[in-house]
Amino acid sequence: MQRQVETDPSNGLLFPVNVESSLLFETPNQLYERVFRTLRPRTAMPAIRVEYRRFAGANSNIRLSGGEMVVRIADLLEGAPSPVAEALAFILVSKLFRRPVEPVYPHRYRMWLNRAEVRRQVHLVRQSRGRKQHDGPQGTVVHLEELFDELNVTHFDGLLARPAIGWSRRVSRTRLGHYDPSHNAIVLSRVLDGPHVPRLVVEYVMFHEMLHLRHPEQHRGSRRCVHTKEFKQAEKQFPNLPAALAALKRLLA
Numbered sequence: 717m718q719r720q721v722e723t724d725p726s727n728g729l730l731f732p733v734n735v736e737s738s739l740l741f742e743t744p745n746q747l748y749e750r751v752f753r754t755l756r757p758r759t760a761m762p763a764i765r766v767e768y769r770r771f772a773g774a775n776s777n778i779r780l781s782g783g784e785m786v787v788r789i790a791d792l793l794e795g796a797p798s799p800v801a802e803a804l805a806f807i808l809v810s811k812l813f814r815r816p817v818e819p820v821y822p823h824r825y826r827m828w829l830n831r832a833e834v835r836r837q838v839h840l841v842r843q844s845r846g847r848k849q850h851d852g853p854q855g856t857v858v859h860l861e862e863l864f865d866e867l868n869v870t871h872f873d874g875l876l877a878r879p880a881i882g883w884s885r886r887v888s889r890t891r892l893g894h895y896d897p898s899h900n901a902i903v904l905s906r907v908l909d910g911p912h913v914p915r916l917v918v919e920y921v922m923f924h925e926m927l928h929l930r931h932p933e934q935h936r937g938s939r940r941c942v943h944t945k946e947f948k949q950a951e952k953q954f955p956n957l958p959a960a961l962a963a964l965k966r967l968l969a
């Protein structure tokens with residue numbers, strides 16, 4: 717049977733048109749059973765439990781526990797179109813059994829996640845359910861709100877509204893800072909807190925996060941661009957950028 721594939725212009729999803737209609741109305745358990753059979757891992761079909769959970773976001777996870785395949789899906793996805801649920805099932809089951817994921821599935825899944833109304837929903841759920849964890853702006857040397865205000869005047873004409881700002885609880889060496897739009901919060905890693913850290917480094921990381929306020933991320937199709945062209949252009953304006961990057965490299969070495 718030839719499978720006709722059509723792009724529905726209203727949602728841009730690849731939708732198999734003459735797929736048996738039963739597939740579109742299968743229960744979550746039937747879906748995971750079918751995906752398991754398709755991927756044929758070298759193990760007997762486990763019992764399957766699919767639960768929708770009130771997660772603070774769109775994350776889902778899967779694990780084997782006592783011979784049972786337990787799938788926990790963010791309730792945000794409960795109303796997702798069946799091709800999206802199918803894509804997620806292929807992603808999760810492939811990962812669980814270390815099978816390569818066919819690119820069509822992550823692509824389809826991201827397409828959906830990147831739709832404006834879905835992003836809005838994710839944003840709202842994060843905002844209302846998640847808590848931003850940080851230890852406040854006072855560090856051992858640098859007070860992050862004071863630093864923000866200073867950089868705001870020097871580089872942004874004082875035009876940025878100050879978000880919540882704090883030092884991270886965990887000392888991360890890989891995530892030096894981030895801006896979370898759902899909580900409107902900038903968090904800097906504790907690894908940057910201390911008298912041994914050159915001020916230039918802290919300034920640079922804060923400046924980078926402040927640019928996220930000025931240049932919001934962009935979404936096109938299945939792609940999400942956090943550091944846009946404009947963002948990168950603006951980042952180059954940071955005075956003494958090479959010195960800051962070199963000091964940062966030394967600090968993390």
Ligand SMILES: [Zn+2]
Pocket residue numbers: 924928942943
């Ligand atoms: Zn960034």
